[in-house]
Amino acid sequence: MARVFHATAGSGRSAARRAPGTEPAPAPAPRSASRGGIVAGYLAPHPPHLVYAENPPQNEPRSTGGWEVLRWGYEELRRRLRAHRPDVLIVHAPHWITMVGHHVNCVPNPRGVSVEPIFPHLFRYHYDFRTDVDLAEAIVEEGSRAGLVTSAMREDGVRVDYATIGALHLANPDWDLPVVSLSANNNPYFYSDASLTEMETLGAATRRAVERTGRRAVLLASNSLSHLHWDTEPDLPEDMGVERPFTHAQYAGDMELLQTIREGPTSRLKAAVPKHIEATSSETKAGSLTWLLAAMGWPAIAGDVLAYGTVIATGNAVVEWVAP
Amino acid sequence: MTPGRAPAALVPTMPHLLAGDPAPSWAELAAATRTVGDRLRAAGVDTVLLLSTQWFTVLGHQVQCDERLRGRRTDENWYAYDYGHLDHDLAIDTELAHSWADAIDAAGMQARRTRYEGFPVDTGTVVAARLLDPDGRGRWAQVSCNLYADPAAMAAVAAAGVRAAQGLGRRPGIVAVSGLSSGLTPRWIRPAEDRVEPEHDRWNRKVLDAIRAGDRGAVLAMREEFADAAQADSQFRAFAFLDGSGAVDRPGEVLAYGPVWGTGAAVVWWGGSGGRGESTERES
Numbered sequence: 001m002a003r004v005f006h007a008t009a010g011s012g013r014s015a016a017r018r019a020p021g022t023e024p025a026p027a028p029a030p031r032s033a034s035r036g037g038i039v040a041g042y043l044a045p046h047p048p049h050l051v052y053a054e055n056p057p058q059n060e061p062r063s064t065g066g067w068e069v070l071r072w073g074y075e076e077l078r079r080r081l082r083a084h085r086p087d088v089l090i091v092h093a094p095h096w097i098t099m100v101g102h103h104v105n106c107v108p109n110p111r112g113v114s115v116e117p118i119f120p121h122l123f124r125y126h127y128d129f130r131t132d133v134d135l136a137e138a139i140v141e142e143g144s145r146a147g148l149v150t151s152a153m154r155e156d157g158v159r160v161d162y163a164t165i166g167a168l169h170l171a172n173p174d175w176d177l178p179v180v181s182l183s184a185n186n187n188p189y190f191y192s193d194a195s196l197t198e199m200e201t202l203g204a205a206t207r208r209a210v211e212r213t214g215r216r217a218v219l220l221a222s223n224s225l226s227h228l229h230w231d232t233e234p235d236l237p238e239d240m241g242v243e244r245p246f247t248h249a250q251y252a253g254d255m256e257l258l259q260t261i262r263e264g265p266t267s268r269l270k271a272a273v274p275k276h277i278e279a280t281s282s283e284t285k286a287g288s289l290t291w292l293l294a295a296m297g298w299p300a301i302a303g304d305v306l307a308y309g310t311v312i313a314t315g316n317a318v319v320e321w322v323a324p
Numbered sequence: 325m326t327p328g329r330a331p332a333a334l335v336p337t338m339p340h341l342l343a344g345d346p347a348p349s350w351a352e353l354a355a356a357t358r359t360v361g362d363r364l365r366a367a368g369v370d371t372v373l374l375l376s377t378q379w380f381t382v383l384g385h386q387v388q389c390d391e392r393l394r395g396r397r398t399d400e401n402w403y404a405y406d407y408g409h410l411d412h413d414l415a416i417d418t419e420l421a422h423s424w425a426d427a428i429d430a431a432g433m434q435a436r437r438t439r440y441e442g443f444p445v446d447t448g449t450v451v452a453a454r455l456l457d458p459d460g461r462g463r464w465a466q467v468s469c470n471l472y473a474d475p476a477a478m479a480a481v482a483a484a485g486v487r488a489a490q491g492l493g494r495r496p497g498i499v500a501v502s503g504l505s506s507g508l509t510p511r512w513i514r515p516a517e518d519r520v521e522p523e524h525d526r527w528n529r530k531v532l533d534a535i536r537a538g539d540r541g542a543v544l545a546m547r548e549e550f551a552d553a554a555q556a557d558s559q560f561r562a563f564a565f566l567d568g569s570g571a572v573d574r575p576g577e578v579l580a581y582g583p584v585w586g587t588g589a590a591v592v593w594w595g596g597s598g599g600r601g602e603s604t605e606r607e608s
């Protein structure tokens with residue numbers, strides 16, 4: 001295939017990657033430190049296993065670890081995220097399933113215990129975080145102005161789902177940044193896939209809202225990649241002796257997408273993401289990744305793949321895109 | 325217990341059936357679900373074996389083992405409406421639940437015993453329980469709907485439930501909480517605007533005709549095509565579950581059919597036989 005554009009793979013920081021604690025987080029570039037807008041985006045998959053494996057105090061179940069390479073990727077993500085000095089994290093997650101329209105959590109202080117109905121033995125998480133309500137409302141307004149069905153969710157009683165909590169915890173376990181959480185207007189299991197065109201509209205609306213409110217934002221797309229997986233579980237959930245890709249084809253599909261990501265530019269993903277969904281039932285069919293890239297304006301850059309690994313056979317990658 | 329076939333029913337999942345100001349179709353579906361509850365009581369059912377497609381899972385077959393599911397469900401999509409806030413209080417027949425889980429394991433599948441404080445009971449379960457059992461006197465045994473398992477496995481799970489109930493001398497009723505076509509209207513509508521799109525409607529009626537005729541083979545044979553053509557709720561695994569219980573090899577009585585926010589919903593009753601105080605099946 002003729003490539004009309006070549007971007008450098010990885011960010012400048014990837015070469016300086018170190019284990020956490022061995023060096024301070026890199027200092028942000030002075031030019032961008034004062035600038036608002038979307039400064040970075042991360043593909044931030046949410047398997048509850050990763051939270052479970054980490055044994056944070058907020059999660060009730062205890063584990064003996066597991067899925068270390070993915071979790072090390074998240075440790076690197078945390079260092080980089082901190083260096084971007086964001087005002088807010090905006091997350092789009094596929095397991096806050098809203099059948100009608102795109103909803104934005106506008107509850108100022110979501111709090112509660114999220115017992116996950118699918119993985120209750122792994123994920124019973126006590127959450128307590130702050131919402132950037134002004135930005136959340138701005139996203140609702142911009143989305144609706146763009147012709148989307150949108151809703152501002154103001155109900156304390158709506159349980160925050162594990163895909164939202166998982167990505168946010170893994171990216172920022174201190175929970176010391178305000179959050180905006182967006183729902184997925186689809187059902188990955190039986191209603192429908194997201195309209196990726198609509199996700200582009202939502203992404204553009206998110207960008208306008210960030211710019212209008214002057215926020216310095218980091219985006220999290222809470223999606224796994226290839227999504228076929230086992231339908232039973234080993235006695236020890238973190239038994240890495242049985243962890244592997246579902247098939248070679250699923251693995252190869254993920255590698256093809258990640259290669260495109262590493263080469264850039266992101267505009268190639270407009271075609272590569274639907275192809276990857278077709279080939280691997282990728283969870284990106286929920287639209288989070290398309291939303292993220294559209295919000296960043298499909299920048300002419302490469303993504304930096306920080307880690308890849310499987311979780312109950314699904315493919316998961318931690319990826320960074322730094323806004324140019 | 326008196327041997328015989330268990331009575332069974334298919335009832336809708338959507339909370340609109342509990343609306344204070346319902347569309348005519350929602351009200352009819354709700355009334356029909358209440359009728360099913362009356363019939364289950366009249367049939368002398370001790371415990372309802374329940375499958376709700378809204379408790380969808382992906383690993384093994386989760387069996388609810390908490391003795392009391394008390395709480396309030398705030399639906400993540402319908403919270404702006406009265407029917408988006410649902411109190412619930414279900415008594416679980418834990419002896420049967422454990423026995424069911426054992427029977428699932430014994431059949432070579434993986435049961436997962438679920439008992440966690442704060443477990444989020446799904447909207448479909450709450451809606452069905454409130455309409456089937458308005459006084460809260462019934463007992464339930466509940467299994468999840470594994471969307472990655474073969475539908476044949478759902479049949480085997482139901483069969484395991486019936487065996488477990490028989491082993492304990494319970495008279496079970498079998499209830500699957502599921503919609504038909506799931507083409508939801510993707511905008512906020514007034515109840516009066518509610519309708520199923522024609523192609524989905526045609527499919528729903530075709531499936532219901534086969535159910536009325538008691539042709540379980542035809543329903544099972546068209547299940548996959550129905551799933552593709554009309555986005556059938558959970559690929560209509562609910563019927564595979566009902567079939568596995570042995571309860572649907574006879575004509576089903578369609579008590580109601582209509583739209584709920586564009587999806588297709590029906591209430592279907594299959595009378596049992598040989599139970600205590602069994603009522604005679606009515607003609608529709």
Ligand SMILES: [Fe+2]
Nearest residue numbers: 094163224283
């Ligand atoms: Fe997921």
